[in-house]
Amino acid sequence: MKRLVSLLVVALLAATLAACNQGATGPSGTLIVGTPKLNGDFIAGFSNSSYDNAVRTLIWGLGTYSTTPGGEFVVDETVVKEVTTSLDAEGNKTYAFELNNNLKWSDGTGITAKDYVFGILFAASPEWVAAGASSTLGDSLVGYAAYKAGDTKVFEGVKYIDTYKFSVTISAEELPYFYEVAYASFGPSPLHVWGEGIDIGADGSSLTGDLAAATQKVATTERFKPSVTSGPFKFVSFENDAVTLENNENFAGDYRGHKAKLQTVIVRYINQTLDVDMVISGDVDLVAGVIEGAKIEKAKDSDQADYVSYKRNGYGMIAFANDFGPTQYPQVRKAIAHLVDRNVFLQQILGGYGALVNGEYGLSQWMYVSQAAKVNETLVNYSFNVEEANRLLDESPYKFESDGVTPFDPAKAAEGYWRHDADGNRLTINHLGTVDNEITDLISTELPKGTNRAGIEFTVDWQDFNALLNNYYYGYSLGADRKYHSFNLATGFTEVYDPYYSLHSDFYGTWQNATGTRDAEIDRLTKQMRALDPEEKEQYAAYWFEYQVRWNELLPVLPIYSNEYFDIFNARVEGLETTPTYQWARALIDVSVKE
Amino acid sequence: MIKFLTRRMLSLIPVVFVISVMLFGMFKMMPGDPVLLMIPPGLRTEEQRRDAYDAISQRLGLDKSIPEQYVAWMGNMARGEFGTSTTYNRPVKDVIAQPLKNSIILNVFSLILAFAVSIPVGIKSAVKRHSFFDSFWQVFSLVGLSIPVFFIGLVLIFVFAINLRWVPAGGMPFNRGDQIGYYIAWGRHLILPILTLTIGSLAGTIRYVRNAMIDVINKDFIRTARSKGLSEKVIIYSHAFRNALIPVVTLVAGSLVAIFGGSAITETIFAYNGIGYVLISALNSRDFMVVLTMNMFYAVLSLTANLVMDIGYALVDPRVKLD
Numbered sequence: 001m002k003r004l005v006s007l008l009v010v011a012l013l014a015a016t017l018a019a020c021n022q023g024a025t026g027p028s029g030t031l032i033v034g035t036p037k038l039n040g041d042f043i044a045g046f047s048n049s050s051y052d053n054a055v056r057t058l059i060w061g062l063g064t065y066s067t068t069p070g071g072e073f074v075v076d077e078t079v080v081k082e083v084t085t086s087l088d089a090e091g092n093k094t095y096a097f098e099l100n101n102n103l104k105w106s107d108g109t110g111i112t113a114k115d116y117v118f119g120i121l122f123a124a125s126p127e128w129v130a131a132g133a134s135s136t137l138g139d140s141l142v143g144y145a146a147y148k149a150g151d152t153k154v155f156e157g158v159k160y161i162d163t164y165k166f167s168v169t170i171s172a173e174e175l176p177y178f179y180e181v182a183y184a185s186f187g188p189s190p191l192h193v194w195g196e197g198i199d200i201g202a203d204g205s206s207l208t209g210d211l212a213a214a215t216q217k218v219a220t221t222e223r224f225k226p227s228v229t230s231g232p233f234k235f236v237s238f239e240n241d242a243v244t245l246e247n248n249e250n251f252a253g254d255y256r257g258h259k260a261k262l263q264t265v266i267v268r269y270i271n272q273t274l275d276v277d278m279v280i281s282g283d284v285d286l287v288a289g290v291i292e293g294a295k296i297e298k299a300k301d302s303d304q305a306d307y308v309s310y311k312r313n314g315y316g317m318i319a320f321a322n323d324f325g326p327t328q329y330p331q332v333r334k335a336i337a338h339l340v341d342r343n344v345f346l347q348q349i350l351g352g353y354g355a356l357v358n359g360e361y362g363l364s365q366w367m368y369v370s371q372a373a374k375v376n377e378t379l380v381n382y383s384f385n386v387e388e389a390n391r392l393l394d395e396s397p398y399k400f401e402s403d404g405v406t407p408f409d410p411a412k413a414a415e416g417y418w419r420h421d422a423d424g425n426r427l428t429i430n431h432l433g434t435v436d437n438e439i440t441d442l443i444s445t446e447l448p449k450g451t452n453r454a455g456i457e458f459t460v461d462w463q464d465f466n467a468l469l470n471n472y473y474y475g476y477s478l479g480a481d482r483k484y485h486s487f488n489l490a491t492g493f494t495e496v497y498d499p500y501y502s503l504h505s506d507f508y509g510t511w512q513n514a515t516g517t518r519d520a521e522i523d524r525l526t527k528q529m530r531a532l533d534p535e536e537k538e539q540y541a542a543y544w545f546e547y548q549v550r551w552n553e554l555l556p557v558l559p560i561y562s563n564e565y566f567d568i569f570n571a572r573v574e575g576l577e578t579t580p581t582y583q584w585a586r587a588l589i590d591v592s593v594k595e
Numbered sequence: 596m597i598k599f600l601t602r603r604m605l606s607l608i609p610v611v612f613v614i615s616v617m618l619f620g621m622f623k624m625m626p627g628d629p630v631l632l633m634i635p636p637g638l639r640t641e642e643q644r645r646d647a648y649d650a651i652s653q654r655l656g657l658d659k660s661i662p663e664q665y666v667a668w669m670g671n672m673a674r675g676e677f678g679t680s681t682t683y684n685r686p687v688k689d690v691i692a693q694p695l696k697n698s699i700i701l702n703v704f705s706l707i708l709a710f711a712v713s714i715p716v717g718i719k720s721a722v723k724r725h726s727f728f729d730s731f732w733q734v735f736s737l738v739g740l741s742i743p744v745f746f747i748g749l750v751l752i753f754v755f756a757i758n759l760r761w762v763p764a765g766g767m768p769f770n771r772g773d774q775i776g777y778y779i780a781w782g783r784h785l786i787l788p789i790l791t792l793t794i795g796s797l798a799g800t801i802r803y804v805r806n807a808m809i810d811v812i813n814k815d816f817i818r819t820a821r822s823k824g825l826s827e828k829v830i831i832y833s834h835a836f837r838n839a840l841i842p843v844v845t846l847v848a849g850s851l852v853a854i855f856g857g858s859a860i861t862e863t864i865f866a867y868n869g870i871g872y873v874l875i876s877a878l879n880s881r882d883f884m885v886v887l888t889m890n891m892f893y894a895v896l897s898l899t900a901n902l903v904m905d906i907g908y909a910l911v912d913p914r915v916k917l918d
Contacts, residue, residue, distance in 0.1 A: 034766075037876070039683050046684045132654055132684060134634065134647045224685075240693065240767035241868045271765050271866040274752065281757050283764050464879060469631060511644060 027247040027263040029593035031573065033584070034270035034284035040238050043223045045123070045133030055243050055267055057585035061231035062111065064097055065185035066255035070366065071495040071581035073181045073534075076255040079103060081164070091172030092142050092157075095184040099164040103188075104250040106234045107227075111188050113166035114200050118207070119189030120158050120168070121200075126150040127211045131219035140174040140183040153206045160204035178532045178540055179496045190228045194218050232260035232589050241269035254589055261575070261592040279570050280304045285593065286569040286576070288584040293351015299568045307568045311355065313362030313580035314492030315559040316345075316439060318431075320485065321475055322556050323508070323516025326427050327485040331396035332456075333555045335389040336429065336486070337382035339450030345561045349438060353564045358382060359548035362493050363562060364580040367544045374545065379552040386410075389454045393419060398427040398455070408455050415448075419455035428457040432471055432484040435462045439488050439560075473511040488560075495581050499547070500526040503556065515556040522550055603905070607898050614894045619665050622883045629681040629881040630657060655679055672891065678884035682877065687888050691870060695855065697767070698862070698869035702854040704785065705792035713797055714843070717804025721812060722831060732801055739798025748791040748864040755787060762786045765865035788865045792858055803846055807839040814838070841912050848904035852896050 039049040042056055064083070066076040075083055082098040103111035122128060123137040124147055138144055141157030157169040170183045177183065191198065196217070198209035226235045232254070233245035245265045253259050270278055275287040276295040280302045290296060290307075299305040318340070320327040327333055346354050358379040361368045368375060390410040393399065398419040399408055408419045419427040429451070433440025444460040451458040461484070463471075471478070472487045500506075504526045507513040525547040532540050567578050572594040578587045634647045652658045655678070656667055671678060677687035720729040756764035765787075768780030811817065812835055820830045859871035870889070877885035 041684070047682070129646075129650050132651075134650075136643060139643070237770065239770060240697065241866070242767055242769040244769055266769060268766050268769065269866050269868070271864060273864075274757075274764055277753075277757050278764050281760055281764060283756070283766070464881070470628060473631075 027249075027259075027261055029262055029595055030264040030266065031262050031286065031588070031591065031593055032266045032268060032284045034275050034278055034287045035267055036272060037241060037269045038238070038243065038267070040224055042226050042235060042238070042243075043133075043218065045128070045135045046219075046223060051267070054583070054585035055245070057231070058233045058245055058265060058267075058588065059226060059229040059231045059235050059248075060187060061251065061254065062103055063185050063187040064095075064116075065181050067495050067581060068255075069577065069579045069582035069587075071364075071579075072366075073179070073185070073495065074255055078253045078255060078257055088169075091175060092169050093172075093175055093180070094167050094169040096161070096165065096167040099166075100252070101164055103230075103252050105190055105192075105228045105230060106248045106250055107193075108250055109190075109192055109228070111230065112163045113160055114163075115188035115191050116186055117158055117160040117166050117200055117204070118191040118195055118198070120186055121147075121155055121205075121207050122189055122194065122211070122215070124148055124155060125207075125211055125215065127215040130212065131215040133215070133219060137186070138168075140170050142169045142171045144171075153201075154203060155205050158205050160200045166204075176531050176533055178530055178534055178536070179498065180534055182496050188230055190230075193228050194222060233265055243267040258589050260589050262588070265588065276305070276568055279568050282570055284570075285573050286567065286584060288565075288567045288578070290566040290568050291350055291353065291563045293353050295568075296351065296353055296566050299566065304571050305568055306571055306573070307566045308576055308578050309353075309564055309566045310579050311363035312492065312563040312565055313364050313494075314490065315357055315362070315562040316349075316490045317488070317557045317559050318443070319472065319487045319489060319515055319557040320555075321516055322554075323518070324475060324482060325485045326396075326398060326429060328516075329396045329398075330554055331392040332398065332427070332429075333558070334380075334382070335392040335396070335454060336447075336451070336456070337555060337558045338385045338389040338392070339454055339456070340382075340447055340558065340560065341384040341450070342382070342560050343384075344446055345439070345442060348442060350561060350563060353566070354561045355564070356381075357559045357562050358552055359559075360499060360551050360557075361548060362580060365493060365497065367497070367541050370541055371545060375548060378545075378549055382555075382558065384450065386450060386453045389450070393427075393454055393456075397421040402426070410454065413453045413455050415452045417455060418457045426457060427455060428459065429485045430483050431458065431460045431486045431488070432468055433460060433462055433488045434465045434468050437462075437488070443488055473514045475514075476509050476516060491557075498526075498530055500530050503551075517554070517556045519550070519554055522547070522554070525550060600902075603902055607902075610898060611891075611895060615669060615891060616665070618887055618890050618894075619668065622887055623661055623664075625881065629883060630655070655681065668887070672888070677888040680877070680882050680885050682880045682882040682885070687884050690885060691873060691889065694868050694870040694873045697867065698856070698858070698871060699854055701785065701788055701792070701862075701867065701869060702856075702858070705789045705796070706850050706854065708789060708793045709796045709800055710847070712793070713800035714804055717801045718808050718831065718836060718839075720801065720805045721808030724809065729805075732805075736798040736802050739794060743860075744791060744795040744858075745860050745864055747794050748787070748861055751787050751791055752864070765867065767866075767868050784865075784867075788861050788867055791861050791864070795861075800846065804839070804843060807842045808835060811835045811838045838912075841908060844907040845904060848900045848907060851900045851903065852893060855896055856893065 035051045035054070038051045038055065039047040041047045041049070041052045042059065044056060062079050063076060064080050065073050067073055079099060080097050081100050084096045086094050086096070088094070099113055105111055120138045123135040124144060126148060128135060138155070138158065141155070143152070143154070143156030146152045147155040157171065159167045161167060168184055168186065170180065174183060195207070195209070195214050198207050198211060198214055201208050224238065229235055229248060232248055232251050234248045236244040236246050243266065247260050247263050251259055268284070270284060276290060276299050278284045279287055279299070282304070290299070299307050318336070320333050322328055342356050346352060346356065355363055357363065358381055359375065398421050400406060400420050400422060401408055402418070402420050402424060404420055404422045404424040431443065433443060440460065440462060447458050468487055468489065471484050472489065475482055475484065501512050503513060503515070503517045503522050505518040505523050508516065508518045525543055529540060529543045529547060567576060567584055569576055574592050574594065575590045576584070576587055577590065578584055630648055630651050634644060634651065649658070656664060659667070668678065679685065680687050680690045683690050716732055720732050723729055752764050755761050762783050766784065768777060768784050770777045817830060817835055820834050856871065858869065859875045861867065862869035862872040873885065874889050876882070
C-alpha cells in the first residue's frame with residue numbers, strides 16, 4: 001500500500017513538474033510601451049498616426065512577403081508554400097501563390113486564399129472610399145483603375161483559384177521594377193467577419209453581396225475594435241489612450257516561424273518629456289526613438305534601463321524650392337549649405353547623438369553601407385566655409401551691389417550689404433519653419449551668422465505644420481502669393497527606396513516633386529534604378545552611387561542632421577533588437593520580460 | 596422668477612447666434628487646409644491624391660460654399676450632430692465624449708478639494724488676521740500664485756512618482772478585468788493631477804474668501820450683532836459668512852465652466868486624457884469641427900453659468916430681486 005501511495009505521489013509530482021515546464025515555454029508577462037497619443041484606427045486607411053500603425057503591425061500579419069531586419073524582402077514561408085511567376089504576351093507578370101493550410105485567424109477560423117483575394121477586392125473598391133477610407137492596395141495590378149472607379153465589378157489582376165491558391169497580375173506598365181515583390185505583397189482580411197453575406201464571385205475576381213454595407217460596418221466598428229486579427233497579438237481594448245493586446249495563440253508565426261513570447265502588451269500614451277524617467281521608474285517598459293542627448297545620458301547612467309540604438313534612415317533637412325526665386329540656382333543652394341554650421345545642430349539639438357550626410361541616403365541603408373568609403377570620399381562635404389560660399393555666389397546671377405552693376409565685395413559683407421542680380425533684385429531667402437520647433441529656432445539664430453557674411457538676406461517665418469505643408473508641397477500652385485524659398489522638415493526612407501516619384505521631372509509641378517527639381521541626369525538615374533530586376537543588386541548600387549553624386553551636385557535639399565535613435569527599455573526586458581527598418585513593433589515578437 | 600427666466604433665456608438666442616457666426620467666420624479665416632492632413636500617405640499619383648482630397652472634402656461638406664457650410668453646421672448642431680473630426684476621422688461626439696468625462700472627474704474632485712480647503716482657511720484667516728495662521732496662508736498664497744502649474748506638476752511627479760514611486764507618473768489606468776483594481780488604479784492616477792490643480796487654484800481662492808470675509812466683518816451689522824451679545828460662532832457663520840458668500844457665488848459659478856473646460860497644461864504633463872489636451876491638439880491641427888463644437892459648448896455654458904449666478908445671488912442675498 002505504501003509503495004502504491006509513493007508511486008502515486010511520484011506520478012503526481014512528475015505531472016506537476018511537466019505542467020510547470022509546459023507553462024514556462026508558453027507566452028508570459030506584460031510589457032508596457034509608452035508612446036505619444038494614438039488616434040485609435042486599427043485598420044489601415046483612416047488616419048496617419050505612426051503609433052496606430054505600430055499597433056496594426058502587432059495585430060495584423062501573414063502577408064505573402066515580409067522584410068528582414070536588414071530591410072530585404074523575403075517570401076514569408078510561414079504563409080506561402082509555393083510562389084510561381086509567369087509573363088503574358090503583353091508583359092504583365094503573374095504571381096501565383098499556394099498558401100500553407102495551417103494558417104488561422106485569432107478566433108481559430110482557418111485562413112484561406114479567399115481571405116487574401118477578399119482583402120484586395122475590399123480595400124480597392126469604391127465602396128471602401130465611400131466609407132471614408134483611403135487605400136492604394138493593388139494599384140499596380142492589372143485592371144485597378146477601372147475597378148477602383150467602379151466601372152467594373154471585376155478586378156482583372158486578382159484571381160481566386162482554389163482554397164489555398166490565388167494569383168495577382170502586375171501590370172506591364174509597372175515593370176520592370178527593382179522592388180517588384182512589394183507589388184505582390186498582400187495580407188489577408190477576415191472575410192467571415194468583415195464580409196457578412198459576401199463571397200468571391202464565380203470568376204474569382206469579384207465580390208458578391210452588399211459591399212457597401214460591409215465597408216460601412218468595418219469603418220464604424222471593426223476599425224476601432226478589430227474582433228479577429230492575423231498577427232502575433234489579439235486586440236482586446238482601446239480605452240483612455242491605452243491599447244491592450246493579448247497573445248494570439250493561433251498565430252502561425254512570422255517569416256521565421258517565431259511566435260510572440262509575451263502574453264500581454266499595453267501601448268499607452270505618456271508625457272514624452274518624462275518618457276525615460278518612466279522607464280527607469282518602471283511605469284513603462286519601453287520607449288522608442290529617443291533622440292535627446294540628455295535623456296540618452298540619463299538612460300546610460302541608470303542600472304534600471306538599457307537601450308538599443310540605430311542610425312535613422314532619414315534626416316532633418318532644409319528643403320529648397322528648386323523652381324522659384326534665388327534657390328532655383330544650384331550655386332545659391334550650395335552657398336547656403338556652406339553658410340550653415342551643421343555641427344551646431346548636431347550638438348545643440350541631438351547632444352552629439354547623430355551624424356551628417358551629404359546625399360539622399362540613410363546611414364543604415366544597404367546601398368550606403370556597402371560603399372560607404374566611396375560615398376564619403378566622392379561627395380562634397382558641405383562644411384562651414386564663407387569664402388567658398390562667396391565664390392559660388394559670384395558664379396550665380398547675384399554678384400552685384402544694389403545698382404546691378406558694381407561687383408559685390410565680400411570684404412564689405414555685413415547685415416544690410418546684400419547681393420543683387422543685374423536687374424537690382426536683392427538676394428533674399430525667405431525661410432518657413434514650424435512653431436514650437438527647436439530646429440526652426442536654431443535656424444533663425446544660426447543661419448544669419450553665415451548668410452550675412454555672404455550678402456544673403458535670410459528671413460524666417462514661423463507657422464503651423466499644416467501651413468508649412470501647404471507652402472512646401474503646393475508652392476507651385478500659389479502664383480503671386482508664393483513667398484518661401486526654403487523649409488525645415490524631416491524625411492525618412494522605407495525599404496522601398498524609389499526617388500522617381502519625388503525628383504523625376506514627370507512629377508514636376510505636382511505635390512510629389514515638392515522641391516520642383518527638373519534635371520535630365522536625375523531623370524535618367526531614377527528611371528534606371530527602378531527599372532532593374534530585383535536580382536540586379538550590384539547594378540542598382542552602381543546607379544544609386546551615380547544618383548547620389550548628381551544629387552550632391554544639385555543639392556535639392558540640405559540634410560542638416562541624421563539622428564541616432566535610441567529605443568530605451570527597462571532592465572527586465574530581454575531580446576529587443578531593432579533596426580531602422582525593423583522597429584519595436586516588429587521586434588517585439590522576440591521580446592520577453594523577467595517577472 | 597419664471598418671467599425672469601423666460602426673458603433671460605429668450606435673450607440668449609440672438610447672443611448664441613452672433614457668437615456662432617463669429618466663431619464660424621474666425622475659423623474659416625484661419626490659414627491651412629485640414630483636408631490635406633487627412634490624406635493618407637503612400638498615394639503614388641497626383642490623381643490618387645486629388646481623388647482622395649475630393650472624397651474627403653465631399654464627405655465633410657467642405658466642398659460647399661461657406662454660408663452653406665454654416666447653415667449645415669448649425670442645423671447639425673441643433674440635431675446633436677457635431678460633424679466629423681478631421682484629425683481622428685470620426686464623429687466629434689465620439690472624440691470628445693471620453694476626454695470630457697475624464698476632465699469633469701478631475702475638475703470636480705479638484706474643485707471640491709480646493710473649496711473644502713480654501714473656504715475654512717479663508718474664513719479663519721479673515722477672523723484671525725495677522726496671526727501666524729493667517730501669515731502662513733498669505734505666504735502660501737503668494738508662492739502658489741507665483742509658481743506656474745506645470746512646475747508644481749513636475750515637482751510632484753519627480754518627488755512622488757519618480758523618486759518615491761508612491762503613485763504613477765501619469766497616463767490613464769487600464770482595465771484588465773478586475774473592476775475594484777481598476778477603480779483603485781483610477782484613484783492612484785488622479786492623485787497627482789488633482790493635487791496640482793488644487794494647489795494651483797488654492798492660492799487665489801483663499802485670498803478671495805479671506806478678502807470677502809474681511810469686508811463683511813468690518814460692516815456695521817456685524818458690530819451690531821456683537822453688541823447684541825451673539826456668540827462669535829453665530830456672528831461669523833450665520834451673519835458674516837452668508838454675506839461673504841455673494842462674491843464666492845461668482846467664483847463658484849465661474850468654476851462651472853472650468854469643470855468642463857479641462858486643464859490643458861496639467862493634462863499634458865500627466866498625459867491625462869482630458870478635453871483640454873484634445874482642444875489644444877485640435878487647434879494645432881486645424882480640427883475645426885472639434886474646436887467649433889467645444890467653443891460653442893463653452894459659450895452656451897458661460898451664458899448658462901451667468902444665469903445660474905443671478906439665481907444664486909437671489910438665493911443668498913434677499914436684497915437681490917430677479918424681477
